Structures are given as structure tokens and as C-alpha cells.
Amino acid sequence: MKLIAAKIIRIYRIWLMQLYSNIMRRMAYPGNFYLMAIGSLFQMFLSIAFVNIIFSFINNLAGWSYHQALLVVASYMLIEGFMWGTCAYLNGLSKNIQEGTLDGLLVKPIDSQFFVSVWQSDPEDWMRVITAIVLFTIAIKGLDFSQDKFILNLFLYLFLLINSYFIIYSITLVIRSITFWTTEGDGLWKILETLTRLSQYPTDIFYHSIARFIFTAILPLAFISTVPAKILINGPDIKLILASTFLAIIFFIASRKFFHYGLKHYSSASS
Amino acid sequence: MIFNDIMSAKGGSAWGGKKYWVIFKNKLQASFAYRVNFFASFIAEGLSLVIIVYLWLSIYHQGGKIGNYTLGGLILYFIISKFINLTVRSYDAARYVGEIIRLGDFNNYLLKPLSFFGHTVAYFSAVITYNLIIFSILFSPLLFFGKIEFTIVNLFYFFISLIIAFFLNFLFYYAVGISSFFFGYIAGLNFMMWGINSFFSGNLIPIDLFPKYLVTINNFLPFKYMVFVPISIITNKYTENEIFLNLFFGLSWVLILVIFTNVLYKKGIKKYEAYSS
Known part of the structure; x- marks a missing residue:
């Protein structure tokens, strides 16, 4: 037990140091840092404007009220912010494979997948998380919650967001790992980016059963932001919570295996 | 004469069309050779279109009425918008130009008799030409099955508006790119x-x-000429006078952006510090 705790503390320290080094690197361009932060604010305003325009014509969107729809957008923005802030959608992995410089990261005495993941993060994107929290607060204020119910739902919501993070992270790792074979992975990244961006809409808009099956079972977009928002609004749903947890675990294990399989095909160009 | 001035002011010598033609030709050949990213963009935009269509289907499904748009009209709007996105929009120009400046490769353009602006225009014109050829073929069935009642004259105006949209987009992102002189x-x-x-x-x-x-705010900005105006032209929303007026204003914005990027470039080059060899 002590050993595991020590390992976690070590990983946490390395992550903090990496984050610090990334902040230093980004602060070499302070203008960009602040513009990115302002850009995140703009993104929030545009998201609100988009939802406002849609709701100026309708009262609910596939059963979601205005504030509930805002909650889905906020949940998506939270996940997106965490993904950029912690691992920059694994940008560093593709970059290192393409430039043949991955060796430098692989020889470090730490789990390769973890180090490759956190090697590059975009600290300015933590602003996205802050703006998402503001949007989340606006959405929550418009919804009617009793105090005790809200705390339990919020706890479950946060738990499901962690699952969402792992699902998105795992899909990203698989897509990025394809670069081990193709070297050029930008195209696939574009598809992934589009798919993740689509999870800012409630997946209930897919009223055809085939479309709903594709976007929940095959591509689990529903579990990214719609399901966490649903649990926060309606309370616990054991089936959904278990499904989300199961998917997160399966996706994570599968992506880890795929990454290590891809590593075997890595041919360095630097040494 | 004016064009010569702009080209030389933007970092090169007098206009020598042949070298830019070579850049255009090389990039066009490269685009035909590397097709993976192209098809990936197509799939990505296709997926995004499916979701947008579902979003609006869902709204109409509940009896919502969106302005003067019928459901078919709105879906058609987004299909044409995707076509414009895939063809004339040049988001990459900012990153492309910005990285050349930031990483010091810009030195080449200071030393060689080659206009940076001319090089970038030729490069992205090739990208857009390739996209236009391929996507016009892919989207052409729409002209027949999409129930667009257009005339050859409308198609011509649409094509002109696309060219204006390309230059507006390009200049807009080019301006963002050359801001790298100031922000890094x-x-x-x-x-x-x-x-x-x-x-x-x-x-x-x-x-x-x-x-x-x-x-009202948007009427004073150049953005609507990049997507909305071309769509309105091909879907017959404008009278002939309105088409002329919109093309005129679009063209005026192109001129304004040319002048703006020129000023920005001149100021930027004074700030530029060459890092690489």
C-alpha cells in the first residue's frame, strides 16, 4: 500500500514539474498566453450566443431546457479544458514520432505512456476550465435543485466527468498511436477533433435508433457530456453510471495495450 | 503597377509571375500526391454535417420554425456552407505564416528575390484549386438533387463570390499569421x-x-462575405442589384484587408529579429 502511495506521489510530482516547465515555455510568449485566455472567454460567449439563438425559436431541444443544454455545453468545455490543460490531446506524441525524438522520453525511468502524455500540455487552456466553471454556475443557477440532492448528484457528475476524461483520452491515444505506422496522423486527428466537438450537443437529438446506437455504443459520445449532465439533473442511474465506468476502464486498458503495441513499431530517427 | 508595388512592398522584388507559378504548380502536385489529410477533412466535415442536420431536424421535429427557413432550406444552407469550408476557407494560412516567422524561416524571404505575400498566395491558391476541383465533383450531384433553382448567371456570381470569399479568408488569416512579428x-x-x-x-x-x-454589427464587418453571401447568391435570396452590392462590398473589404496587411507587414518587419541561420 505504501509502495502504491509513493508511486502516486512520485507521478504527481513529475506531473507538477512538467506543468511548471510547460508554463515557463508558454510564458516565453506572454501575448499568446493572454490571447488564448481571452479566446477561451470568447468561446464561452459564443457558445452561450449559439444556445440563445437556438432557444429563441424553441422551448426545449430534444427534451433539454435552455439551462440544461447550457450544462451539456459546460460539461463538454470542462472535459476539453482538462484534455488541453493536462495532455494537449497528446499533441506531443505525434510530434515526437514524426520528428523521431520519442527516444528521449522513452528512456526516462518512468511509465512511458504517462510521460509521453504529460510531456506537452497547454497551461493557458486551464482558462477553458475556468470559463467552463462559470458557464456551469450559470446553468446550475437556472435549474431548480434541493441542497441535499444536489451534493450527491454533483459528486456523481464529477465521477462521470473523470470517466469521460478517460474515454476521450483513450480514443485520442489510439488515434495518436496510429502515427507509429503512418507517421502522418493529422488527418485522423481532424476526425477525432470533430467527433469530440460534437459531444457539446445533447445526444438525444439522435432520435433515429441507428444513429443513437452509433453515437452511444460504437462512438460513446453520449458518455462525454450528455450522461454526466443527465445524472446531475435527474439523479443517480445505476445503469448509466456502470456503463460509463465500464467503458472508461475498457477504453483505457485497450488504448494502453494499443500504445505499447505501437511502440514496438517505432523506428527512431534521432540516434 | 499597383500590384507590382504591393508585391515588392510585401518583401520581394518586382513581380515575376513565373516563380509564383512554379510554387503554385508544385503545391498542386503535392496536394494530389498526399491525399490522406484531404479525405480525413472530408470525413470530418461530413460527420459534423450529420450532427448539424440532426440538431436542426430535432428542432423542426418539435414544431419549431426557424425564421424564414424550411427544414430543407436550412439543411441545404449547411451543405453549401460545408462546401465553402472545404474549398475556400484557409484557416491554415495563419499557422503556416506564423510558424515561418516564429521559427526564423522568414529570413529566406528577406534574402531571396521572392515576395513572401506572393509565395503565400501562390501556395494557398494551389490548395484551394485542388479543393475546388475535387469537392466540386463530389458536391455536383447536389446541384441536380438538391432542388436548387439556379441559373448559369447565378452560378457565375456564386463563383465570383467564392473567389472574394477566398481572398477575404486568406487575408484575414494572413493578417493573423503576420501578427507573429509582434506576439511570437x-x-x-x-x-x-x-x-x-x-x-x-x-x-x-x-x-x-x-x-x-x-x-447590424455584422453589416460593418467582413465576415458575412466569407460564407453567408455566397450561399445567399446560389440559393436565389438576392436580387441582381443586391448581388452587385454585396460583391462590391466584399471586394472593398478585400482592398481594405490588403492595405491593412501591408501596413502590418511593414511594421512587423521592423520588429523582426532573425533567429535561425
């Missing part, structure tokens, strides 16, 4: 501008569905 790394600025551009050009929602105050 411009990912943040690019991200912000991309959001503003997508929203105000009518890429996410038709501009005529915006609240009145936003429509």
Missing part, C-alpha cells in the same frame, strides 16, 4: 479569430437568424 506565438490569437470568424460568417447559424443588434 499566435495560436491564441488564431483560436480567438477562428471562433469569431466561424460565428459571424454564418458558418454555425445563418446570419439572418441572429438578433437584430448582431445583424
Whole structure:
């Protein structure tokens, strides 16, 4: 037990140091840092404007009220912010494979997948998380919650967001790992980016059963932001919570295996 | 004569068309050779179109009525908007130009008798030509099955509006790119501008569905000529006079942006410090 705790503390320290080094690197361009932060604010305003325009014509969107729809957008923005802030959608992995410089990261005495993941993060994107929290607060204020119910739902919501993070992270790792074979992975990244961006809409808009099956079972977009928002609004749903947890675990294990399989095909160009 | 001035002011010697033709030709050949990213963009935009269609289907499904748009009209709007996105929009120009400046490769353009502006225009014209050829073929069935009642004259105006849209987009992102002279790394600025551009050009929602105050603000900005105006032309929303007026204003914005980027470039080059060898 002590050993595991020590390992976690070590990983946490390395992550903090990496984050610090990334902040230093980004602060070499302070203008960009602040513009990115302002850009995140703009993104929030545009998201609100988009939802406002849609709701100026309708009262609910596939059963979601205005504030509930805002909650889905906020949940998506939270996940997106965490993904950029912690691992920059694994940008560093593709970059290192393409430039043949991955060796430098692989020889470090730490789990390769973890180090490759956190090697590059975009600290300015933590602003996205802050703006998402503001949007989340606006959405929550418009919804009617009793105090005790809200705390339990919020706890479950946060738990499901962690699952969402792992699902998105795992899909990203698989897509990025394809670069081990193709070297050029930008195209696939574009598809992934589009798919993740689509999870800012409630997946209930897919009223055809085939479309709903594709976007929940095959591509689990529903579990990214719609399901966490649903649990926060309606309370616990054991089936959904278990499904989300199961998917997160399966996706994570599968992506880890795929990454290590891809590593075997890595041919360095630097040494 | 004016063109010669602009080209030389933007970092090169007098206009020598042949070298830019070579850049154009090389990039066009490269585009035909590397098709993976192209098809990936197509799939990505296709997926995004499916979701947008579902979003609006869901709204109409509940009896919602969106402005003067029928459901078919709105879906057609987004299909044409995707076509414009895939063909004439040049988001990459900002990153391309910004990285050349930031990483010091810009030195080449200072030393060689080659206009930086000319090089970038030739490069992205090739990208757009390739996209236009391929996507016009892929989207052409729409002209027959999409129930667009257009005339050859309309198609001609649409083509002109696409060229204007290309130059507006290109100049807009080129200006963002050369801001690298001042900010170094411009990912943040690019991200912000991309959001503003997508929203105000009518890429996410038709501009005529915006609240009145936003429509008024947008009339004083160049964005609507990038997506909304070309769509309105091909879907017969404008009278001939309105088409002329919109093309005129679009063209005026191109001129304004040419002057603006020129000033920005001249100021930037004074700040530029060559890092690489």
C-alpha cells in the first residue's frame, strides 16, 4: 500500500514539474498566453450566443431546457479544458514520432505512456476550465435543485466527468498511436477533433435508433457530456453510471495495450 | 503597377509571375500526391454535417420554425456552407505564416528575390484549386438533387463570390499569421479569430437568424462575405442589384484587408529579429 502511495506521489510530482516547465515555455510568449485566455472567454460567449439563438425559436431541444443544454455545453468545455490543460490531446506524441525524438522520453525511468502524455500540455487552456466553471454556475443557477440532492448528484457528475476524461483520452491515444505506422496522423486527428466537438450537443437529438446506437455504443459520445449532465439533473442511474465506468476502464486498458503495441513499431530517427 | 508595388512592398522584388507559378504548380502536385489529410477533412466535415442536420431536424421535429427557413432550406444552407469550408476557407494560412516567422524561416524571404505575400498566395491558391476541383465533383450531384433553382448567371456570381470569399479568408488569416512579428506565438490569437470568424460568417447559424443588434454589427464587418453571401447568391435570396452590392462590398473589404496587411507587414518587419541561420 505504501509502495502504491509513493508511486502516486512520485507521478504527481513529475506531473507538477512538467506543468511548471510547460508554463515557463508558454510564458516565453506572454501575448499568446493572454490571447488564448481571452479566446477561451470568447468561446464561452459564443457558445452561450449559439444556445440563445437556438432557444429563441424553441422551448426545449430534444427534451433539454435552455439551462440544461447550457450544462451539456459546460460539461463538454470542462472535459476539453482538462484534455488541453493536462495532455494537449497528446499533441506531443505525434510530434515526437514524426520528428523521431520519442527516444528521449522513452528512456526516462518512468511509465512511458504517462510521460509521453504529460510531456506537452497547454497551461493557458486551464482558462477553458475556468470559463467552463462559470458557464456551469450559470446553468446550475437556472435549474431548480434541493441542497441535499444536489451534493450527491454533483459528486456523481464529477465521477462521470473523470470517466469521460478517460474515454476521450483513450480514443485520442489510439488515434495518436496510429502515427507509429503512418507517421502522418493529422488527418485522423481532424476526425477525432470533430467527433469530440460534437459531444457539446445533447445526444438525444439522435432520435433515429441507428444513429443513437452509433453515437452511444460504437462512438460513446453520449458518455462525454450528455450522461454526466443527465445524472446531475435527474439523479443517480445505476445503469448509466456502470456503463460509463465500464467503458472508461475498457477504453483505457485497450488504448494502453494499443500504445505499447505501437511502440514496438517505432523506428527512431534521432540516434 | 499597383500590384507590382504591393508585391515588392510585401518583401520581394518586382513581380515575376513565373516563380509564383512554379510554387503554385508544385503545391498542386503535392496536394494530389498526399491525399490522406484531404479525405480525413472530408470525413470530418461530413460527420459534423450529420450532427448539424440532426440538431436542426430535432428542432423542426418539435414544431419549431426557424425564421424564414424550411427544414430543407436550412439543411441545404449547411451543405453549401460545408462546401465553402472545404474549398475556400484557409484557416491554415495563419499557422503556416506564423510558424515561418516564429521559427526564423522568414529570413529566406528577406534574402531571396521572392515576395513572401506572393509565395503565400501562390501556395494557398494551389490548395484551394485542388479543393475546388475535387469537392466540386463530389458536391455536383447536389446541384441536380438538391432542388436548387439556379441559373448559369447565378452560378457565375456564386463563383465570383467564392473567389472574394477566398481572398477575404486568406487575408484575414494572413493578417493573423503576420501578427507573429509582434506576439511570437499566435495560436491564441488564431483560436480567438477562428471562433469569431466561424460565428459571424454564418458558418454555425445563418446570419439572418441572429438578433437584430448582431445583424447590424455584422453589416460593418467582413465576415458575412466569407460564407453567408455566397450561399445567399446560389440559393436565389438576392436580387441582381443586391448581388452587385454585396460583391462590391466584399471586394472593398478585400482592398481594405490588403492595405491593412501591408501596413502590418511593414511594421512587423521592423520588429523582426532573425533567429535561425
